[in-house]
Amino acid sequence: MLLQVDGLRKTFGRRVAVDGIGFALDVGEIVGFLGPNGAGKTTTMRMIAGYLEPDEGSAKIFNIDVAQDRRRAQERVGYLPEGAPLYGEMTPWSFLRFVAETRGMTREAARHAVRRAAQDARLGDSIDRPIETLSKGYRRRVGLAAALLHDPMLLILDEPTDGLDPNQRHAVRDLIKRLGEERGLIISTHSLEEVEAVCTRAIIIDQGRIIVDKTPAALRDEHGSLERAFAALTRGEERV
Amino acid sequence: MKKRPGIASMTAVYRRELLSYLTTPTAYVFVAVFLFAIGLFTFQIGGFFEARRADLSSFFAFHPWIFMVFLPAVAMRLWAEESRSGAIELLMTLPAPTWSLVVGKFLAAWTIAAAALLLTTPLWITVNLLGSPDNAAIFTAYLASLLMAGAYIAIGSAMSSITQAQIVAFVLAVLVAFLLTALGLPLVLDFFNEFVPGAVAEAIARFSILYHFDAAQRGVVEFRSVFYFISLIALCLGFTALAVDARRGG
Numbered sequence: 242m243l244l245q246v247d248g249l250r251k252t253f254g255r256r257v258a259v260d261g262i263g264f265a266l267d268v269g270e271i272v273g274f275l276g277p278n279g280a281g282k283t284t285t286m287r288m289i290a291g292y293l294e295p296d297e298g299s300a301k302i303f304n305i306d307v308a309q310d311r312r313r314a315q316e317r318v319g320y321l322p323e324g325a326p327l328y329g330e331m332t333p334w335s336f337l338r339f340v341a342e343t344r345g346m347t348r349e350a351a352r353h354a355v356r357r358a359a360q361d362a363r364l365g366d367s368i369d370r371p372i373e374t375l376s377k378g379y380r381r382r383v384g385l386a387a388a389l390l391h392d393p394m395l396l397i398l399d400e401p402t403d404g405l406d407p408n409q410r411h412a413v414r415d416l417i418k419r420l421g422e423e424r425g426l427i428i429s430t431h432s433l434e435e436v437e438a439v440c441t442r443a444i445i446i447d448q449g450r451i452i453v454d455k456t457p458a459a460l461r462d463e464h465g466s467l468e469r470a471f472a473a474l475t476r477g478e479e480r481v
Numbered sequence: 482m483k484k485r486p487g488i489a490s491m492t493a494v495y496r497r498e499l500l501s502y503l504t505t506p507t508a509y510v511f512v513a514v515f516l517f518a519i520g521l522f523t524f525q526i527g528g529f530f531e532a533r534r535a536d537l538s539s540f541f542a543f544h545p546w547i548f549m550v551f552l553p554a555v556a557m558r559l560w561a562e563e564s565r566s567g568a569i570e571l572l573m574t575l576p577a578p579t580w581s582l583v584v585g586k587f588l589a590a591w592t593i594a595a596a597a598l599l600l601t602t603p604l605w606i607t608v609n610l611l612g613s614p615d616n617a618a619i620f621t622a623y624l625a626s627l628l629m630a631g632a633y634i635a636i637g638s639a640m641s642s643i644t645q646a647q648i649v650a651f652v653l654a655v656l657v658a659f660l661l662t663a664l665g666l667p668l669v670l671d672f673f674n675e676f677v678p679g680a681v682a683e684a685i686a687r688f689s690i691l692y693h694f695d696a697a698q699r700g701v702v703e704f705r706s707v708f709y710f711i712s713l714i715a716l717c718l719g720f721t722a723l724a725v726d727a728r729r730g731g
Contacts, residue, residue, distance in 0.1 A: 290574045294729045312486070315576035322574070326567030328497070330504050335497075342493035343575045345486045387571070 243268050243425040244289070244395055248298035250449075251284050258284040260449035261298070268394070271421040273440035273457075274429035277475050281449040282429040283323050286397050289427070290320040302395055316344070319393035323400055323429075325384030329373030333364055333383045336372060340387045354390045362386035363412055377404040385413065389420075396420060398428045402435060414439050433467040443467070447475040490577035494585030498559070502593050508555065512597045515551045519543060519601060535612025540604060541622045541698040545662050545691055548594075548633045553654030555593050556637025557647040559586045560725065564645040573728070583722045587631075587638050587714075594630040598623065618700025625697030628710040629690060633658055635717035642724040658690075661713075665689030 244266040251259040259281040266272055274282040287293040289300045291311045300307045300314075307314040328336055337358060341351035359368055362382040367375055372383060381404055388396060401417065402410045417426060417439050430436060436443050437457050445453040452474050453460065457467060464470035502508040519540070523529050527539025563569035572582060605623075608614045633654075640654040641647070663669050665686045673682035686692050690713075693706035 287570070292570050292574050292729065312576040312578065315574060318574070320571075320574045322567065322570040324567060326571055328501065328568055329566075330501055331497070335500070339493055339497045340571075340575065342496075343490040343572075343577050345489040345576070384571075 242266075242301075243303065244427075245301045245304070246285075246289065246298070247300075249285060249288055249295045249300060250297040251281075251288060251293060251295055257449050259288070259295075262446070262449070262451055263298070264444060264451065264454060266395075266425045266427065268425055269422065270442055271417065271426045271428065271440045272442045272444055273436040274427060274444055274446060275431075275433070275436060275471060276446035280446045280475070282446050283399055284449075285446070286320075286399050286427065286429060287322075290318055290322075290397050291315045292320075292322075316391070317394055319388035319391065319396045321381075321384045321388045321396075321398040321401055324403075325381045327372050327380055327383060327387075329371065331372055332369050333359070333372060333375075333386070334368045336383065337386055337390060341390050344391050346391070354392075355386075358386040358389040361389055361416060363416075378406060378409045381405060382409070382413070385416075394424050396424060396426045398426065400430060401428055402430065402432065410435075433471060437461075437467060445471065445474055486576065487578045487581040490575065491581035491585040491588075494572075494577075494582050495588050498586050498589030499592055502555075502589060507558075508593050511551060511554050512593070512600065515547060515597050516600055518547050518551070522547065523604070535608050535614040537604065537608060537614070537619050537622065538698065540601070541626060544626050544698070545629065545694055548630055549658045549662055550655055551597075552590075552594060552630060552633035553637040553640070553651050553658060556590045556634045557641050557651040557654065559590060559638050560642040560721070561644050561647045561650045565647075569725075569728070573725075579722045579726050580718075583638070583718050583725065587635060587718055587721075590634045590638070591631050594634060595627055598627055598630065615700060621700045621702050622698045625694060625702065625706070625710075628707065629694050629697075632690060632710050632713040632717070635714040635721075636661070639717040639720045639724070642721045661688070662690045665691030665695070 242265055246265070247263045249259050249262040262281070262285050274285070276282050284293065288295045289307060291307045291314060294308050302314045302317050305314045305317070331339070334355065337355040338351055341354050342348070346354060362385045364382060364386060367379060372380060381401065385398070385401060388398065402413050405413060414435065417428065420426060428440070440457055443453065443455060443457050443460055444451055460467055460470045464473055522543040523540045527542060529539045532539060563572060605619055609616070636658050637650070637654040640657065641650040644650050644653070670682050670686055673685055693709045696703055697706055
């Protein structure tokens, strides 16, 4: 199994952010995390990526426990954090080189990996301009390229198409579908249309729990549309 | 062939951090202010020319006091800026041991300090033109100063790891640095002497940066002083690593 998540739980002070999330993911699957803001999607992704340690439960990538053997697990994961934070004063080229070398690649391997990832993420000719001068959509693609550098089997992308224009969004969705053929992907999104377009499975999270884990087609059949399914299954109110 | 993971990520972090210092104006401004301050202190307050001696004692004597402010300013961004921008999430999801990130960043800041010290060497040349100083002693004092600079940067790194605000990191680091430096001042020692036996006051003084730099700036290297500075660096970097790792706990 590519990814096995069991009983993940995380609290921040008295607030329970993730409350017993468990699911499994195989190669060839593209899972879409859906849910209201504050539902626990990002916290779950952060625990799988090894940024946060769970209070309880485990995430195992190829049977490697992320909390127990973090670095070995992280070698197999590509992660795009929410908002794609980058170093603004660097160019995409030097930034990607930095990520590749921090991952332990030799200079030659890093150069090769950066060229390939830049091509996959369609970074084009702005690769030598400081990141802080680039558009939000472009920065998102730089973050995506950073997640792809080491050709990981598991990709975790937190809102990969947020801030992209329709053309860019289309290109990233094509890339996600293509990557999903030989890997496992988890993406979080607020776009139900995106889930229909790329995901093989939809997991709806609310108040730190999984309330639905089905194919988008099955959800649509039950509720008429994904919008109606989402509205019916999650609390419609804003959480703080 | 993969390089050893810790060393590779340390080198990558060091290079990135150094590049970041060199591509933003802050480091240049800090170094310029440092050089101006050290010149002012050496010549105006230290009376470099008035002393009519071919040595650099009036120069080295001010190092702890200027470093105390200058180096926390250089180190304040190391971790605070990562947390503020969110880039720390990226850094901590790379398969790199925490120590490699901590040491890489520390070494980059230390390199800036070393560059600042290097830029003061015209003064060394000047005393050689004016007279015949004890160059071995001056060289030793430079090494001691560099080691001491490492300690101040490590303090700055530790304080930077516990906040998202660079200015808070700076103020805390100056405070800690001041306490550690001033413990060795006669003024502070006299104060302690009123309350505790002389031996205890003496012991307290031995934990001060000033105490250990005092002998070194006259050109005498004592093993315990080298040990003191290296321990202080290790302690502060250990603290930094713990603070950075504590984030994973939420």
